[in-house]
Amino acid sequence: DTEVTQTPKHLVMGMTNKKSLKCEQHMGHRAMYWYKQKAKKPPELMFVYSYEKLSINESVPSRFSPECPNSSLLNLHLHALQPEDSALYLCASSQSGRAFSDTQYFGPGTRLTVL
């Protein structure tokens, strides 16, 4: 089983709202990733968690706040977003806790629209 699940599938929010994206995997993977993908473009790395600790932040604005409550769950908290933040947000996981040392498996994504 190589399944990564993400909720919600779609999210529409205003610029003053606070919302959260959720990602879950039950493969025992110890590294988890958030990517942002604009239409017709490849994914761009945002954050990496290794053994539930934030190991990489690719200079992402503070209006995006990641959280890893346990080894199976990864959240992305959103606050005061801009319309240009509208995109597909993808979660991925890989087996080893050492980031980028294994194949990454992606979830289906959350389509975010900021009004």
Add this chain to the structure above:
Amino acid sequence: GEDVEQSLFLSVREGDSSVINCTYTDSSSTYLYWYKQEPGAGLQLLTYIFSNMDMKQDQRLTVLLNKKDKHLSLRIADTQTGDSAIYFCAEREGNTGKLIFGQGTTLQVKP
């Protein structure tokens, strides 16, 4: 920085073979991947090849790697309409292990 390039579009007839090409620059890449993305969906891992291999076959998929020319290809035999998607080539960068994606090739399969 490292770079991965792909052609943007490929159109084939159902039943034909499709060949999607990719070039990369990092000579220390360890693994090279092909991901498939259907409209509105996430990235599905199709296959991958270790950098010391020349070829890998998995059912209808054949991956060829020419390490000297830093050229990777994905051949899909007997292409079906369900194969219509964007295909991303990605290399695992040798130094950091980060995935470096190409721009993606849109495969259109005509009935």
